[in-house]
Amino acid sequence: MRYDGTDTSIMVPEAAAGDYLSRFESMHQREFGFVLRDRRVIVDDLRVRVVGRLAEVRAGQVYDELESLQCRLLDTPSTHRAFVETVPVYFQGGSRPTAVLKLGHLEPGDVVPGPAIILDRNSTVLVEPGWTATVTSTQLVLDSTLAANEGTRLVSTEVDPIHLSVLANRFMSIAEQMGRTLEKTSVSTNIKERLDFSCALFDQHGNLVANAPHIPVHLGSMSHAVKFQLERFSDRLHEGDVILVNHPQAGGTHLPDITIISPVFRDGRVIFFVASRGHHADIGGISPGSMPPTSRELFQEGASSMGMKIVDAGEFQESDVRRMLLEEPAQHPGCSGTRNYRDVLSDLKAQIAANYRGIALLGQLCAEYSLEVVQEYMAHIQRTAEAAVRALLKETRAKQGASQLVGYDFMDDGSKINLRIDIDEDGSALFDFAGTSPEVYANTNAPPSVTHSAIIYCLRCMVQSDLPLNQGCLAPVKVVIPEFSLLSPSPTAAVVGGN
Numbered sequence: 001m002r003y004d005g006t007d008t009s010i011m012v013p014e015a016a017a018g019d020y021l022s023r024f025e026s027m028h029q030r031e032f033g034f035v036l037r038d039r040r041v042i043v044d045d046l047r048v049r050v051v052g053r054l055a056e057v058r059a060g061q062v063y064d065e066l067e068s069l070q071c072r073l074l075d076t077p078s079t080h081r082a083f084v085e086t087v088p089v090y091f092q093g094g095s096r097p098t099a100v101l102k103l104g105h106l107e108p109g110d111v112v113p114g115p116a117i118i119l120d121r122n123s124t125v126l127v128e129p130g131w132t133a134t135v136t137s138t139q140l141v142l143d144s145t146l147a148a149n150e151g152t153r154l155v156s157t158e159v160d161p162i163h164l165s166v167l168a169n170r171f172m173s174i175a176e177q178m179g180r181t182l183e184k185t186s187v188s189t190n191i192k193e194r195l196d197f198s199c200a201l202f203d204q205h206g207n208l209v210a211n212a213p214h215i216p217v218h219l220g221s222m223s224h225a226v227k228f229q230l231e232r233f234s235d236r237l238h239e240g241d242v243i244l245v246n247h248p249q250a251g252g253t254h255l256p257d258i259t260i261i262s263p264v265f266r267d268g269r270v271i272f273f274v275a276s277r278g279h280h281a282d283i284g285g286i287s288p289g290s291m292p293p294t295s296r297e298l299f300q301e302g303a304s305s306m307g308m309k310i311v312d313a314g315e316f317q318e319s320d321v322r323r324m325l326l327e328e329p330a331q332h333p334g335c336s337g338t339r340n341y342r343d344v345l346s347d348l349k350a351q352i353a354a355n356y357r358g359i360a361l362l363g364q365l366c367a368e369y370s371l372e373v374v375q376e377y378m379a380h381i382q383r384t385a386e387a388a389v390r391a392l393l394k395e396t397r398a399k400q401g402a403s404q405l406v407g408y409d410f411m412d413d414g415s416k417i418n419l420r421i422d423i424d425e426d427g428s429a430l431f432d433f434a435g436t437s438p439e440v441y442a443n444t445n446a447p448p449s450v451t452h453s454a455i456i457y458c459l460r461c462m463v464q465s466d467l468p469l470n471q472g473c474l475a476p477v478k479v480v481i482p483e484f485s486l487l488s489p490s491p492t493a494a495v496v497g498g499n
Contacts, residue, residue: 003028004040006346008185011047032349033242033262033356034316065108065136073111073132082106089115091129092155103140110135113145155369157376164384167369167377171210172468174361175199178276179212182354187346188281196279198222199354201362204270206230207471209378217253217499218277220453223471225251225259226273229307239265240314242352244321245307246283248298248447248489254496255302256280256290260310260348262355264362271371274358276351280344284329284337295443295494299332311352321345385472388463390427393476397423408435415440415486428476431455436485445489446498448481455479 001024002009015023025035077083082105089098098115111134112118114127125140127133134141155163178199186192198214206227211219228250229243243261246252252259256279264272283290283302290302298304303325310317325344326337338344366374397403405421418435439445455477460469481488
């Protein structure tokens with residue numbers, strides 16, 4: 001089943017009382033994070049499965065044996081004849097002395113508590129803490145002894161190098177899986193094949209925590225977009241909301257790069273943000289593709305939004321999206337709305353689905369480690385990046401033998417980009433772009449978020465540590481950009497070429 005006008009079908013199993021529509025809406029909500037009210041639902045195809053059953057079904061030999069087995073718990077494996085030695089094994093929480101036993105010397109009914117290692121002629125079985133291994137005549141049966149509420153990993157909020165590395169990679173993995181979801185569910189060549197998109201995780205304050213290795217200019221600037229919306233909507237954010245933004249003054253880059261931001265809630269408060277940014281095929285303007293080489297004003301480059309709820313409390317706001325993409329751009333002289341509304345709409349829904357995937361994975365991570373630990377390690381990762389950048393800047397100051405670095409370059413039209421870097425003894429730095437040319441009446445202006453992207457990416461590339469690009473890289477840095485310059489243009493200035 002699928003909504004009329006969409007391309008993604010969902011296979012709906014047999015529903016209770018034959019209510020397939022409610023089952024479809026529930027599955028669509030779970031998969032994509034929203035439903036489309038007042039939209040027809042189309043049944044693409046029907047599948048019928050016929051199941052034949054035997055007159056008698058046996059539970060299986062091992063289950064029958066377990067019911068009649070006289071079990072004996074090996075409280076002290078070291079006294080059993082199957083015992084070989086005790087070795088230290090590192091589990092969650094630290095090293096544990098672990099008994100090594102030979103399977104051939106164990107008898108049916110022996111129950112080996114974890115941690116233990118059971119050796120056979122061609123296999124090794126690890127029994128983890130909180131588990132047991134019961135020996136039958138044909139096999140080992142592993143069973144968990146943990147209570148249902150003992151699944152949370154016992155990890156301290158104090159920084160630990162091993163857990164720092166593990167969680168940093170878990171955060172990056174979530175962003176990567178968001179990207180795979182976006183790639184799989186999108187339809188346009190730009191996103192599905194050119195992979196012009198990025199996905200990232202942010203803490204409750206909107207600071208970048210981790211990202212997948214996608215487009216650098218997206219990743220360094222998305223934090224500006226998240227923080228802008230956090231301030232813009234403030235206490236008007238609710239569970240199930242999703243925000244769309246692409247305006248350069250609201251943390252965007254150029255207009256075809258549309259950012260979809262989803263707050264993650266727990267107990268009525270925002271605990272994280274996830275976001276995805278994709279370059280859309282056409283959002284209107286004076287030319288197809290919305291990348292006009294001759295644009296002079298921002299409206300000529302297509303639809304823009306300082307921030308709107310594309311999903312409000314779980315309901316997709318298609319009328320607002322249609323107005324933004326089709327009606328508003330066409331009101332300007334020489335411009336039209338998007339020329340490929342269906343593809344843009346599908347890609348926006350793909351971004352929402354990618355965010356929803358990130359929310360689900362963050363929920364699993366919190367269930368595994370606890371919310372407190374996850375939030376603390378998000379902060380630890382940023383502090384680690386800050387320390388690495390401070391060390392880099394101090395090393396640069398010592399190597400250059402000077403506390404001030406100056407550089408400049410020119411655009412093809414003669415516009416100057418000027419940069420002075422003042423590095424303090426503690427590793428903090430001032431990046432001052434005073435002397436940069438004023439904005440131009442063309443489209444090579446760059447919004448401030450792009451400048452911050454360039455800085456954070458360059459600093460991350462020069463740091464030798466293996467850590468994800470995150471907001472901590474900019475913590476020691478203060479950036480000063482002259483207002484109405486090439487790097488901080490007015491709200492109406494064209495920017496499509498300044499990316």
